[in-house]
Amino acid sequence: MFLAYCDECDRQMLLPASHIRALHNLARGVIAVEMTCYEGHVILVLSGSDIDIPGPAPV
Numbered sequence: 001m002f003l004a005y006c007d008e009c010d011r012q013m014l015l016p017a018s019h020i021r022a023l024h025n026l027a028r029g030v031i032a033v034e035m036t037c038y039e040g041h042v043i044l045v046l047s048g049s050d051i052d053i054p055g056p057a058p059v
Contacts, residue, residue: 004045006037013037 002019005012015035021042022034029050035043 002033002035002045002047004035004037004043006039006041006043008041009037009039015043 001017002015003012004015015037019035019037020033021036024032024034026032027050029048030046031048033045033047035045037043
């Protein structure tokens with residue numbers, strides 16, 4: 001499960017792995033997760049061990 005914020009819906013939601021569209025390795029320890037919210041809007045979430053942002057953050 002991923003905690004993500006959708007700008008278009010203006011709310012935070014818990015999304016299952018089935019909402020993942022793509023994964024992108026940006027750098028060592030930094031992964032961009034491309035997801036869709038329940039309304040179908042595209043959300044980009046940064047994840048990984050080298051993320052220097054407290055908590056989930058939209059990109």
